[in-house]
Structure formats: C-alpha cells, structure tokens
Amino acid sequence: MPKAEALEYEVGKRTVRLSSPDKIFYPERGFTKKDVFEYYLAVQEPMLRYIGDRPTALQRFPDGIDGEMFYQKRIPARGVPDWMNTAKITFPSGRDADELCPTEPAHILWAAQMNGVVFHPWPVRAPNVDHPDELRIDLDPQPGTDYHDAARIATDHARAVLEEAGLVGYPKTSGGRGVHIYVRIRPEWTFIDARRAVIAFARALEKRDPKRITTAWWKEERGERVFVDYNQMARDRTIASPYSLRANPRATVSTPVTWDELNDVEPNDFDLKSVPQRLASKGDGYADLDSQPGDLSTLLQWWEADPREMPWPPDYPKMPGEPPRVQPSKKVAANWDE
Numbered sequence: 001m002p003k004a005e006a007l008e009y010e011v012g013k014r015t016v017r018l019s020s021p022d023k024i025f026y027p028e029r030g031f032t033k034k035d036v037f038e039y040y041l042a043v044q045e046p047m048l049r050y051i052g053d054r055p056t057a058l059q060r061f062p063d064g065i066d067g068e069m070f071y072q073k074r075i076p077a078r079g080v081p082d083w084m085n086t087a088k089i090t091f092p093s094g095r096d097a098d099e100l101c102p103t104e105p106a107h108i109l110w111a112a113q114m115n116g117v118v119f120h121p122w123p124v125r126a127p128n129v130d131h132p133d134e135l136r137i138d139l140d141p142q143p144g145t146d147y148h149d150a151a152r153i154a155t156d157h158a159r160a161v162l163e164e165a166g167l168v169g170y171p172k173t174s175g176g177r178g179v180h181i182y183v184r185i186r187p188e189w190t191f192i193d194a195r196r197a198v199i200a201f202a203r204a205l206e207k208r209d210p211k212r213i214t215t216a217w218w219k220e221e222r223g224e225r226v227f228v229d230y231n232q233m234a235r236d237r238t239i240a241s242p243y244s245l246r247a248n249p250r251a252t253v254s255t256p257v258t259w260d261e262l263n264d265v266e267p268n269d270f271d272l273k274s275v276p277q278r279l280a281s282k283g284d285g286y287a288d289l290d291s292q293p294g295d296l297s298t299l300l301q302w303w304e305a306d307p308r309e310m311p312w313p314p315d316y317p318k319m320p321g322e323p324p325r326v327q328p329s330k331k332v333a334a335n336w337d338e
Contacts, residue, residue: 003020003022004020004021004022006018006019006020006021007021007034009037009041009109011041011044011105011106011109012104012105012106013104013106014081014083014104014106016106016109016110016113017113018033018034018037018112018113019113020033021033021034021037022034023063023064024064025061025064025065025117026064026065026249026251026272027064027065027066027249028249028250029249029250029251029271029272031251031272033064033112033115035272036112036117036245036272037109037112037113039245039272039275039276040108040109040111040112041105041109042276042279043243043275043276043279044105044108044109045105046242046243046279046284046286046287047108047119047241047242047243047244048102048104048105048108049284049286049289049290050121050241050242050243050286050289051102051108051119051121051241052102052103053087053101053102053103053125053126054087054101054102054121054122054123054124054125054126055087055089055099055100055101055121055122055124055126055129056099056100056101056102056111056119056120056121056122056241057071057072057073057099057100057120057121057238058071058072058100058111058114058116058117058118058119058120059071059072059116059117059118059120059247060072060114060115060116060117061115061117061247062115065117065247065248065249069247071120072100072114072116073091073097073099074097074098074099075098075099075100081110083106084100084107084110085100085101085102085103085104085107086098086099086100086101087099087101087126087127087129088129089122089129089236090129090130090235091235091236092234092235092236092315092316092317093317099122101126117245117247118240118244118245118246118247119240119241119244120238120239120240120241120244121238121241122236122238123135123136123194123233123238124187125187128187130190130191131187131188131189131190132185132187132189132191132194132233133184133185133186133187133293134182134183134184134185135167135182135183135185135194135197135198135201135233135296136180136181136182136183136198136232136233136239137158137169137180137181137182137183137198137201137228137232138174138178138180138228138229138232138239139153139154139158139178139179139180139181139226139227139228139229140177140178140226140227140228140229141177141178141226141227142214142219142222142223142224142225142226142227143224144223144224145212145224145225145226146177147173147176147177147178147179147266147267148263149212149226150177150178150179150226151179151262151263152263153179153205153209153212153213153226154171154179154181154259154262155259155262155263156209157205157208157209157213158181158205159259161201161204161205161208162181162183162201164204164298165201165298165299165302166294166295166298167183167185167294167295167298167299168183168184168292168294169181169182169183170182170183170184170256170285170286170288170289171256171257171258171259171262172242172254172255172256172257172285172286173252173253173254173255173257173265173267173270174239174240174246174254174267175240175244175245175246175248175252175253175254175255175267175270176246176248176252176267177267179262180239180254182242182286182289183294184289184290184292184293184294185293185294185295185296186293186294186295188296189296189300191233191234191235193296193300194233194296195230195231195233195234196299196300196303196307197233197296197299197300197303198228198230198232198233198299199215199230199303199310200299200300200302200303200306201228201299201302202215202228202230203215203302203306204302205228206228211225212225212226213225213226213228214226214227214228215227215228215230215310217231217310217311218311218327218328220327220328220329221328230310231310231311231312231313234312234313234316237313239254240254241254242254242255242256242286243255243256243275245272250268250271251271251272251273252267252268252270252271253270253271253272253275255270255275255278255285256284256285256286257285258285307321309321309322309323310322310323311323311325
C-alpha cells in the first residue's frame with residue numbers, strides 16, 4: 001500500500017506539515033496520526049490556556065501507542081522550526097535543559113506532528129520557572145479501588161479541605177483511574193513550599209477518612225485506599241495537561257469537569273472523538289481557573305504545625321529531614337530513626 005502523502009495545515013499564522021497521516025496510533029480504535037493531529041487542532045484554544053508559557057515535556061510514540069515511547073524533556077537540536085519557543089528549566093540533579101514552551105497553537109501542532117501524544121507541562125510559567133503558580137492534587141486509586149472512589153473523596157472531602165484553606169479547586173479526570181484537582185496560586189512560593197502545602201492538604205484529607213484515604217508513600221502500607229500523591233508537586237514531576245490525550249487503548253482525554261459532574265461521569269466518556277463535541281456544546285470547564293489565584297499561607301501554617309518530612313522520589317538527592325529511603329518491611333531497627 002503506498003504511503004500517504006504529507007498534509008499541510010494552517011495553524012494561526014503558521015503552516016504545519018503533517019507526515020505519515022495514515023499511521024495507526026491507537027490500534028484498538030483505529031485512530032491515526034491524522035486523527036491525533038486534528039484532535040489537537042480542535043482543542044488548541046483551551047489547551048493553550050493551560051500549557052501556554054509552560055515548559056512542557058512530551059510523551060512521544062513514533063510508531064503509535066503500542067510501540068516504543070520516550071519522554072522528550074529537551075527540544076531537539078535539529079529539525080525544529082525557527083519559530084519554536086523554549087524555556088530553560090533546571091532538574092533536581094542541577095542539570096538544565098531548554099524545553100518546549102508553547103506560546104501559540106502551532107507549537108502544540110508541531111508536537112503532534114513529532115508524534116507527541118501526551119503533554120506534561122510544569123506547574124510554572126516562563127520566565128518565573130522556579131515558582132509554581134498552581135497546586136496539582138493527584139488522587140490515585142490503589143488496587144481494590146477505582147475512579148469512583150477517588151471522585152467521592154474529591155467531592156466528600158477534598159473540596160471542603162481546600163475551602164478551609166481559602167483555596168478554590170478545579171477537578172478533572174486523569175484520563176485513567178484517578179482524579180486531578182488544580183488550584184491556581186500566586187507565584188510567590190518555591191517548589192519546596194508547594195510540596196509542603198500539598199503534604200499538609202493530604203494529611204488534613206487523610207484525617208477526615210483514614211479508612212479510604214492514605215498519604216503512605218510505600219505501596220505496602222497503602223492498602224485498598226486512595227493515595228494522595230504529594231510528590232507530584234516536586235520539581236520536574238508533571239501530570240497530563242487538561243485536554244491531553246492519554247496513551248491507553250481507548251484514547252481517553254484528561255478532561256476538566258465540574259464538581260457536580262465528577263461522580264456521574266466515567267473516564268471513558270472523554271476521548272479523542274467526544275471531547276471536541278463536549279467543548280462545542282458545554283464549553284471549557286476550566287475557563288475560570290485563572291480568575292482566583294490563591295494564597296498558600298494557611299496550608300503552610302498547617303505544615304508548620306506538623307512539619308514531618310515525607311519521602312521524596314528516588315531519583316532526587318537526599319533531602320534535609322527526609323526519612324530513610326527503605327520500605328518499612330525491609331528496615332533495620334538499629335538504623336531507623338523514627
């Protein structure tokens with residue numbers, strides 16, 4: 001079968017070329033690279049509001065989601081249009097990189113042409129890349145729990161805890177089993193401050209319903225509960241952006257929803273085909289996200305009342321006050337300082 005010819009699209013003031021438009025990207029659904037590209041063309045406006053000016057890593061799939069995947073955290077040295085935009089970010093190791101930083105729709109579509117399927121923006125905006133402007137709360141169901149467990153915890157407890165802290169949360173589906181809540185904040189605090197704020201939030205949430213909610217970093221301690229993954233606020237930890245496709249057979253989308261919808265929807269309701277239709281009929285559920293930037297002072301006061309450090313991700317340098325990096329079942333009592 002002859003290879004399909006490349007196509008060209010007018011995206012804003014740019015012309016973006018799409019090669020191999022008939023390449024299958026989602027075999028179960030039959031979605032092609034062209035389908036992925038045209039999905040991002042359809043959601044470019046709201047998506048740019050949430051990844052615009054943000055350093056953004058990509059999950060790239062040169063042969064579709066069943067093929068090899070790699071994370072692109074550095075813009076390629078060659079083959080990049082001269083109109084591409086980047087931002088310099090620093091990893092926990094101290095190394096830095098120039099990362100894609102979309103400022104116009106064509107930057108998103110260029111990434112789709114480069115087989116980018118999942119977009120992972122940092123919770124910062126250029127040029128202030130060391131001060132987050134949003135908290136990201138990740139409610140992660142553990143084995144024995146599911147999306148609806150996370151959704152009920154969000155509506156039963158998370159929203160109220162945020163209100164107690166003087167903050168406004170905006171939920172979305174993760175595109176999988178979890179629930180994400182975004183909170184816009186003023187960019188006045190460091191990544192360490194933001195992570196501590198989420199730990200304080202997570203502890204307050206856990207106290208409300210410890211049978212269903214856990215902050216335990218070690219999987220062996222979590223049980224059949226929903227884990228509040230506080231380390232998603234550590235530097236260089238990212239989650240799929242609003243309106244990003246996910247790399248699963250159903251081609252689901254991480255989709256903003258209202259608090260009233262959260263318990264009634266299913267993650268599979270939102271996919272490559274349905275989300276553009278939803279946007280056309282219901283509009284963008286995150287349209288007001290930037291309207292109420294919040295203050296972390298209350299959450300940081302909660303942290304100061306209980307400043308126990310929690311384990312960091314394993315690729316981080318040892319952090320001050322961090323407990324030993326060994327799972328509890330393997331700890332040696334003589335070397336363990338509670």
